Amino acid sequence: xxxxxxxxxxxxxxxxxxxxxxxxxxxxxxxxxxxxxxxxxxxxxxxxxxxxxxxxxxxxxxxxxxxxxxxxxxxxxxxxxxxxxxxxxxxxxxxxxxxxxxxxxxxxxxxxxxxxxxxxxxxxxxxxxxxxxxxxxxxxxxxxxxxxxxxxxxxxxxxxxxxxxxxxxxxxxxxxxxxxxxxxxxxxxxxxxxxxxxxxxxxxxxxxxxxxxxxxxxxxxxxxxxxxxxxxxxxxxxxxxxxxxxxxxxxxxxxxxxxxxxx
Amino acid sequence: xxxxxxxxxxxxxxxxxxxxxxxxxxxxxxxxxxxxxxxxxxxxxxxxxxxxxxxxxxxxxxxxxxxxxxxxxxxxxxxxxxxxxxxxxxxxxxxxxxxxxxxxxxxxxxxxxxxxxxxxxxxxxxxxxxxxxxxxxxxxxxxxxxxxxxxxxxxxxxxxxxxxxxxxxxxxxxxxxxxxxxxxxxxxxxxxxxxxxxxxxxxxxxxxxxxxxxxxxxxxxxxxxxxxxxxxxxxxxxxxxxxxxxxxxxxxxxxxxxxxxxxxxxxxxxxxxxxxxxxxxxxxxxxxxxxxxxxxxxxxxxxxxxxxxxxxxxxxxxxxxxxxxxxxxxxxxxxxxxxxxxxxxxxxxxxxxxxxxxxxxxxxxxxxxxxxxxxxxxxxxxxxxxxxxxxxxxxxxxxxxxxxxxxxxxxxxxxxxxxxxxxxxxxxxxxxxxxxxxxxxxxxxxxxxxxxxxxxxxxxxxxxxxxxxxxxxxxxxxxxxxxxxxxxxxxxxxxxxxxxxxxxxxxxxxxxxxxxxxxxxxxxxxxxxxxxxxxxxxxxxxxxxxxxxxxxxxxxxxxxxxxxxxxxxxxxxxxxxxxxxxxxxxxxxxxxxxxxxxxxxxxxxxxxxxxxxxxxxxxxxxxxxxxxxxxxxxxxxxxxxxxxxxxxxxxxxxxxxxxxxxxxxxxxxxxxxxxxxxxxxxxxxxxx
Numbered sequence: 001x002x003x004x005x006x007x008x009x010x011x012x013x014x015x016x017x018x019x020x021x022x023x024x025x026x027x028x029x030x031x032x033x034x035x036x037x038x039x040x041x042x043x044x045x046x047x048x049x050x051x052x053x054x055x056x057x058x059x060x061x062x063x064x065x066x067x068x069x070x071x072x073x074x075x076x077x078x079x080x081x082x083x084x085x086x087x088x089x090x091x092x093x094x095x096x097x098x099x100x101x102x103x104x105x106x107x108x109x110x111x112x113x114x115x116x117x118x119x120x121x122x123x124x125x126x127x128x129x130x131x132x133x134x135x136x137x138x139x140x141x142x143x144x145x146x147x148x149x150x151x152x153x154x155x156x157x158x159x160x161x162x163x164x165x166x167x168x169x170x171x172x173x174x175x176x177x178x179x180x181x182x183x184x185x186x187x188x189x190x191x192x193x194x195x196x197x198x199x200x201x202x203x204x205x206x207x208x209x210x211x212x213x214x215x216x217x218x219x220x221x222x223x224x225x226x227x228x229x230x231x232x233x234x235x236x237x238x239x240x241x242x243x244x245x246x247x248x249x250x251x252x253x254x255x256x257x258x259x260x261x262x263x
Numbered sequence: 264x265x266x267x268x269x270x271x272x273x274x275x276x277x278x279x280x281x282x283x284x285x286x287x288x289x290x291x292x293x294x295x296x297x298x299x300x301x302x303x304x305x306x307x308x309x310x311x312x313x314x315x316x317x318x319x320x321x322x323x324x325x326x327x328x329x330x331x332x333x334x335x336x337x338x339x340x341x342x343x344x345x346x347x348x349x350x351x352x353x354x355x356x357x358x359x360x361x362x363x364x365x366x367x368x369x370x371x372x373x374x375x376x377x378x379x380x381x382x383x384x385x386x387x388x389x390x391x392x393x394x395x396x397x398x399x400x401x402x403x404x405x406x407x408x409x410x411x412x413x414x415x416x417x418x419x420x421x422x423x424x425x426x427x428x429x430x431x432x433x434x435x436x437x438x439x440x441x442x443x444x445x446x447x448x449x450x451x452x453x454x455x456x457x458x459x460x461x462x463x464x465x466x467x468x469x470x471x472x473x474x475x476x477x478x479x480x481x482x483x484x485x486x487x488x489x490x491x492x493x494x495x496x497x498x499x500x501x502x503x504x505x506x507x508x509x510x511x512x513x514x515x516x517x518x519x520x521x522x523x524x525x526x527x528x529x530x531x532x533x534x535x536x537x538x539x540x541x542x543x544x545x546x547x548x549x550x551x552x553x554x555x556x557x558x559x560x561x562x563x564x565x566x567x568x569x570x571x572x573x574x575x576x577x578x579x580x581x582x583x584x585x586x587x588x589x590x591x592x593x594x595x596x597x598x599x600x601x602x603x604x605x606x607x608x609x610x611x612x613x614x615x616x617x618x619x620x621x622x623x624x625x626x627x628x629x630x631x632x633x634x635x636x637x638x639x640x641x642x643x644x645x646x647x648x649x650x651x652x653x654x655x656x657x658x659x660x661x662x663x664x665x666x667x668x669x670x671x672x673x674x675x676x677x678x679x680x681x682x683x684x685x686x687x688x689x690x691x692x693x694x695x696x697x698x699x700x701x702x703x704x705x706x707x708x709x710x711x712x713x714x715x716x717x718x719x720x721x722x723x724x725x726x727x728x729x730x731x732x733x734x735x736x737x738x739x740x741x742x743x744x745x746x747x748x749x750x751x752x753x754x755x756x757x758x759x760x761x762x763x764x765x766x767x768x769x770x771x772x773x774x775x776x777x778x779x780x781x782x783x784x785x786x787x788x789x790x791x792x793x794x795x796x797x798x799x800x801x802x803x804x805x806x807x808x809x810x811x812x813x814x815x816x817x818x819x820x821x822x823x824x825x826x827x828x829x830x831x832x833x834x835x836x837x838x839x840x841x842x843x844x845x846x847x848x849x850x851x852x853x854x855x856x857x858x859x860x861x862x863x864x865x866x867x868x869x870x871x872x873x874x875x876x877x878x879x880x881x882x883x884x885x886x887x888x889x890x891x892x893x894x895x896x897x898x899x900x901x902x903x904x905x906x907x908x909x910x911x912x913x914x915x916x917x918x919x920x921x922x923x924x925x926x927x928x929x930x931x932x933x934x935x936x937x938x939x940x941x942x943x944x945x946x947x948x949x950x951x
Contacts, residue, residue, distance in 0.1 A: 012676065017684060031684060033676040078661065187661025188668050191675065191767040195545055245726045 001056035001149065003047040004112040005080065006103055006132070007040035009064055009071040010122040025229050027123075036071045039118025041078070043179035045186040046147055047116055048079040054149050057081045059110070063091055063102050072202055077193035078186070088206035093219030096124075100131035101217050105210035107136060114155070115176045119143050126178075133176035141171060142178045266457040267450055267486050269370035270493045284494060285367025292501025299508050299607060306556065306563055306605050312537045313559035315524040322523050325643070330522040335641040339574060342406065345399040346641075349436070352396035353515070359389045359443065360500060367497060383463075390444070390468035397440040397469055400433045407433070414573035421592045422599075425511070425571055432512050435503050440469060442496035448473035449489040453482055509602075511571040518642050521568040524561050525643030530801035530848040532761050533559075533648040535655060541770060551655025551764060555600060555614035558649070565644040566601060569594040575636035575646070580879040581629045585894035588629035590636040590646050596621040616660075618653065624662055627653045629891055631882030632762050633843040638875050647762070654764025667763065670888045675768055678754035678775070679720040680885060689750040691722070691729035692736065701733070701740050704747035706783040712747035714739070715785040715807075719795040720755045721883075721918045727925075728918045734943035735791040735812050741950055742819040746789070752779040756790075758798035758844070759884025773803055780806055789815055791943055793844035793917045794883050800849065811845060813855040813916050816946055820861045826951040830864035837867045837945075838910035840901065840924065841877035842917035855916045855942055862949050870908045878904060880927070883919030898927025906937055916942040 011018075011032040021028040047058040059082040060075040062068045072083035086102050094102065107115060115133075119142065120126035133140030146158025150170065159167045160180060207214045215221060234240070241248045256262045273281040328334045333350055336343035358374065365372045377385055406412060407429050417424050448470045455461040455478060464471040477485060507515050514521070534541075535550055537559070552558055558566075575590040576582045582589045600621050604612040618624055630650045637645050657663065663671065670680035678685060692703035704710055716739060722732040739746045754772045761769035776799075780788065790796050791812040799809045819825040839859060845851045852874045859867055872878045881897040882889075901924060905913045913924055924939040 012672075012682070031686065035672065035676070185665060186668075188658060188663030188671070189661065190658055190671070190765055191771060192545075192550065192659065193661070195767070 001050060001054055001114060002110070002112045003050060003056065003058050003114045003116065004107060004110065005040065005043045005047050005058060005060050005075070006115070006117045006128065007044065007060050007062050007071055007075055008037045008118070008121045008124065009034050009062065009068045010037045010124075013122050020230065025226065027229075034067070034070075036074055037118050037121040037124075039120060039179060039181055040071075040075070041186040042181050042183050043116040043118050044075045044078055044080055045184045046179055047114075048187075049184060050114075050147070050149055051081075056113075059084060059112075061086060061103065061106055063087070063094070063099050069202055073194050073197050073200075074189050076197040076200060076202075077189045083200070083202040085202055085204045086206075086210070087204050088208075088214075090207045090212075090214040090218045090220075093222055094217050095222040095224040096127040097131055097223060098217040098221050100128050100135055101221070102210065102212065103128065103132050104135045105212050106205065107132070109210065113173045115174070117176070117178045119178045119180045129176055129178035136174075136176065139171050139175040140177070141169060141175070143180045144177045145180045145183045147177070147179075147183065265371070265450060265454060266482060267453045267489050270367045270490055271370040273490050281490060281494075282368055285364075285497065288494075288497050288501055289364050289367075292504055295505045296501075296508075299505060302605060302607050303508050303513075303567065305611065306601050307560040309556045310558055310560040310563045311556070313524075313533075313561040314537045315561055318527050321527050322525075325525060325527075326519065326523050329525070329641070329643060330519055333641065335639065338639065339572075341402070342412075342572065343641075345403045345406075348395045348399040349403075352392040352399070355389050355392040356396070356443075358385065360439075363443070363446075363493075363496065364500075367493065387463075387465050390447075390465040390470050393440045393444055394465075394467075394469040397437055400437045400440070404430055404433045412573075414577040418589070421589065421595070428510055429571075432503075432506075435499060435506070438499050439496060439503070441473075442492045442499065444469040445473050445477075446489060446492040446496060449477055449485045449492065452478040452480070453485045453489070456482065456485075508567075511569060514568045514570045514642060517564060517568040518570075521564055522643045524564065526637075526645050526648070528801070529850070530797050530844075532651050532802060535766055544766065544770070549656075550659040550766060551657070552649070552652040553616055553618075553656040553660065555597070555604060555617065557656065558597075558652070562645070562649055562652075563601065565642075565649075566594050566598040568642045569598065569644055570642060571595065572641070574639045574641070575644070578635040578639045578876065580631060580633060580635065580881075580897045580900075581891075581893075583878075583900060584897050586629035586891050587623060587626045590630075593622070593626075593646065593649065594644065618657060618662065622653065624657060624664070625892060627657065628664065628667075628763075628889055631843070631879045631886055631897075633879035633882070634847040635843075635876070635879065638847050651762055651764060654762075655766055656764070658764040658766075664889065666888050666890045667885055670885055671760070671763075671765055671768065674755055674757070674760060674772065678772065679724060680755065680888065681720065681724050683724045685751040688718075688723045688753060689748060691718075691724075691732045692748070694729070694733065697733045697736075701737050703736050705750040706747040706785070707750055707752065710747060711784055712745050713785065714744050714746040714787045714789055715780060715783060716746045716748050717756065717780075717788055717790040717792075717795050717799060717809075718748055718753060719790065719792040719918075721922075722792055723753070725918070725922075728921065731791050731918050731921070731941050731943050734941070734947040735789075737947050738812065738816060738825070738943060738950070739789065742815070742824045744789070744815070747783070747785075749779050749783060754779075756792070756795035756798040758794040758802070759886060761798070761802055763885045769802075773798075777803060777806065791916070791918070791941070793842045793849070794919065797844040797848055811849075811851060811854070811916070813845070813858055813942055814851065816858045816942070817854040817861075820858065825946075827862050827946070827949040828951045830862050830866075831948060832912075833864045833866065835866070835911045836909055837865055837912045837914055838870055838905050838908050839867065839873070840870070840880065840905070840913050840915040840920060841874055842915060842920045843877065843879050844883070845916055846877050847875055855914075858942060858946060859914060862945070868908045868910055870904045870910075872904060880915070880917075880920040880923035882923075883917065887919065887922065896923070896927055896930055898923040899931045900927075902927040902931045902933055902937060906933065911937055913937065913939045914942055914945055915939065 012035040019028045051058050058080040060072055060080045061084045063086045069085055076083050117129035141157045143159050144157050145160045148156040150156055153173050155171055157169045157171050161167050241251050270281050270285055333347045336346050362374045407426050451461040451474050507513055573591050579590050604614055632647045673682035674680050689705055704712055718732050721728050754775045757769045757772040786807055788807055788809040796811045839856055878901050879897055880901055915921055921941050928937055
C-alpha cells in the first residue's frame with residue numbers, strides 16, 4: 001500500500017512559553033523551538049505499522065521552507081521511506097485552502113492508496129485534511145482512532161464520537177483520513193536515528209514542478225487573512241490565582257472547598 | 264601396611280581389577296566435563312568485547328577479599344557463614360580429592376610433600392573440614408526445607424521453584440563428605456583391629472565418629488565398605504563436576520573468574536561498545552543489547568555465575584515496591600535462555616529480541632540504577648550496565664514509553680527535561696529576597712571565577728528545589744568561595760540520559776557542557792546534585808575536579824571557614840538518608856554525616872538501611888517522569904524506615920531524594936510527624 005502522510009512543522013507547545021510579538025499579530029518566534037506537529041507523529045506511526053503488515057511505502061510530505069526539512073527527516077528516522085518538501089516563495093502566506101491545493105497537486109503526481117493527516121496542528125485550524133479530500137473527490141474520515149486494512153480496496157476505520165462512543169466504518173480506497181492521538185504509541189526517534197537518515201535525498205518541489213498556478217496559492221490565492229492575534233481578555237468569572245505553586249494550590253483547594261467541591 | 268586391600272589392587276570377585284574403574288571413571292568424567300565446558304564457552308566467544316584486563320593489582324585484591332575471604336558473605340549472617348564453611352572446606356578438600364583419584368590407581372599414594380608432619384596436619388585439618396562442610400550442608404538444607412527465607416522463593420511468573428536443585432546438590436556434597444570419611448574410617452578401624460592401634464583421628468570429626476561406628480565389624484565387611492565408599496566418592500565426585508555447569512552451581516567453577524573480572528570503577532557506564540571511540544559511534548550498525556549475543560562476554564559470565572542466592576532482589580527497591588523487576592531473574596532468565604539456545608548437543612538457536620522474548624519493556628525501565636544489587640552480590644555480578652545496554656537497544660528500536668519521550672525531546676531541544684527556556688536557567692538567582700543578600704555571578708561575557716557551581720536542571724527550574732540552589736550559593740558565598748554559574752550555557756548533566764539508553768543525546772549534552780565549562784576557565788566544580796556530581800566525575804572526561812557540596816561544607820567547617828550555631832531544634836531527631844549517587848556510586852558516606860554532627864546539640868539517629876545498604880528514594884532525573892507499575896512508592900517505604908528509626912527530620916543531600924521523600928511523607932500520611940530537608944538548607948540555617 002502506498003501511503004502519503006502530510007506533516008507540519010510547528011512551535012512545540014510543550015517546550016515553549018508563548019508571547020506575542022511587538023506588532024501583536026503573531027507569536028514572538030525568536031526563542032521558539034519547533035518540532036513535528038504531535039498528531040502527525042501518530043499518523044506516521046500508523047502508516048509505518050500498516051506497511052509493516054501489508055507492505056508498501058510511506059511517504060511524508062510537508063509544505064514549508066528549508067527548515068521544514070528537519071521534520072521530514074525526523075519522520076523518515078521513524079521509518080517513512082520517502083520525504084518530499086513542497087517549497088516555493090509563492091507558497092508563503094497560504095491559507096488552509098492554499099495548503100490543500102498544493103498538497104492535492106502532489107497527491108496527483110503520485111499513486112497513493114491512502115492519505116493521512118493529523119487531526120489538527122498545534123497552531124492550525126484542523127481544515128486541510130477535509131479540504132484535500134474534497135478537492136481530490138476522495139472519501140474522508142476525521143478524528144480516526146482505529147484503522148484496519150481489510151483488502152486492497154477497503155479499510156475499516158474507527159472514529160471516536162463526542163461523549164466517548166465509538167463508530168466503525170468501512171471505506172473505499174483511495175481516501176483521506178485525519179488521525180487522532182492515541183491511535184497508537186509513536187516510536188521514539190533519537191539523535192542517532194536522525195543522523196542515520198541525514199544523507200537521504202529529499203526532493204524539493206516548487207509551484208512549477210507541481211504544475212500550480214502561483215496565483216491560486218500563497219498570499220495571492222488566500223481567501224482568509226489573519227487580521228489579529230492576541231491573548232483574550234479575562235472574561236467575567238475568570239480569575240488568575242497568583243503566588244508560588246504551593247500558594248496557588250492552597251488557594252485553589254480553598255475555592256473548591258468553599259463551593260462544596262471538597263468535603 | 265594396611266590390612267585392607269586398596270582400590271588400586273582390589274579385584275572384584277577375585278578376578279576383575281577395580282583399578283579399571285579407577286581409571287575409567289576419571290577419564291570419562293574429565294572428558295564429559297571438557298566437552299560441556301567447551302559448549303558452555305561457545306556463547307562467550309560470540310559475545311561482545313569487554314575490557315577486563317586493566318588494573319590487575321585491584322583485581323587480585325578483589326580475588327583475595329571477595330573471592331578467597333568471602334568478604335560479602337556475612338552480610339547475610341547464617342547463609343554467609345554456611346557458605347564460608349563450605350567454600351573453605353572445598354578449598355581444603357580439593358587436595359584430598361586429587362590424591363584420592365590417584366589412590367585408585369596407586370595404593371597408599373601420597374602427594375609430594377604430604378608424607379611427613381605436613382601430611383599429618385593436613386589430614387587433621389581436612390577431617391574437620393569435611394565435618395564442618397557436612398554440618399553446614401545440614402544447616403543449609405534445614406534453611407531450604409524448613410525456615411525457607413523469603414528471598415529463595417520463586418514468584419510464579421518467573422518459573423518453577425529452585426529448592427529441589429539446591430537440596431540435591433547439598434545431598435551430593437554430603438555424600439562426598441560421608442564417603443570420604445567412611446573410606447578412611449574403615450581403613451583405620453581395620454588397622455586398629457589388626458595391630459591394636461591406628462592413626463590418630465581428629466576427635467569428634469566425621470571420620471572419628473564413623474570409626475567408632477564401624478570398629479568391631481569383620482574385616483570382610485570393612486573391606487567391602489572401604490571399596491564401596493571409594494567408588495561412591497569417585498563417581499559422585501565426577502558426576503558433581505559434570506553437573507556443576509548445568510545450573511546455579513556453575514559458580515563453583517566460574518566464581519574465581521567472575522570476581523577477578525568484576526567491575527572496578529564505580530559510578531560510570533560502560534561504552535556502547537568496547538574498542539569503539541565516541542567519534543566512531545555513528546558508524547555502528549546497532550546500539551545496545553537487543554539479542555543474547557549483544558551482551559559482553561563478562562555479562563554472559565555473570566549469567567553463568569549467579570548462585571541464585573536472591574540477595575540482589577532482596578535489596579532491590581524496585582522489587583520491594585512491586586515493580587516488575589527482580590534483578591535475580593534478569594540473570595536467571597538469561598541463563599535459562601543461554602542453556603536453551605546453546606544446548607549441550609546439536610544446533611545453536613538464534614536469539615529473538617530479548618525484550619519481547621524473556622524480558623518486558625517495563626521490567627527494564629523499572630530499574631532506578633541505585634546499585635544496591637551490585638553492592639550486595641558476593642560474586643560481583645553487575646546489573647546497571649546491562650540495564651543501560653538493554654535500554655540502548657530499546658531506544659535504538661524506538662521502544663520508549665511516551666512518558667519518557669516528552670522529557671527526552673525537551674532535553675534535545677532545550678537542554679532540560681522540563682522544556683523550559685534556556686534563558687530562564689539562572690532565574691532562581693534573581694528571586695528578590697535572595698538577590699538582595701547574595702549576588703551570583705554568571706560566567707559569560709568574560710566573567711571569571713575559581714569555582715563553578717554546576718546547578719543542573721532540577722535545581723535551576725523546579726520552584727521548590729530552587730531553594731537548594733539558593734542555599735548552596737549562600738553557603739559558597741559565606742565560605743569565601745569565588746564562584747559563578749554557567750547560566751543559559753549550562754545544560755542538563757544528563758546522568759539519567761545515558762542511563763536511560765539515549766547515548767547520542769548524552770554525548771551531545773556532555774559536549775555542550777564540557778565546552779562551556781572549559782571555556783569558563785574555572786579550576787574547580789562544585790554541585791549540590793549528586794546526579795550531576797556523578798556524571799561530571801565519572802561519565803565526562805577532562806574536566807576540573809568536581810566536589811559535592813557536602814564535601815566542601817565539611818572541608819570548610821574543618822578549616823574554620825564555616826562556623827555553625829548550636830542546633831536550632833535540639834528537640835528534633837535527624838536521620839541522614841544516603842543518596843545512591845553520593846553513597847554507593849561515589850563512596851561519600853561520612854562527609855554529610857560529619858556536617859550534621861558539626862551542629863552542636865543536634866540529635867542524629869541511623870536507619871537500619873544506611874550507607875551502602877541505603878534504600879533508593881525512587882530515582883532521579885528521567886525516573887521522575889517514568890510512570891512505573893508499582894504497589895507502593897519507594898519514598899513511602901523510605902519514610903516509614905525513617906519513622907521506625909525514631910526520626911522526625913529526614914536530611915538528604917540530593918534534590919531528587921528531597922522530591923521523592925517529600926512526596927513519600929504526603930502519601931504515607933506522615934505530614935506533621937516527619938519532615939524532609941536538604942543538607943544545604945539545614946547547614947545554611949545554622950551558619951553562625
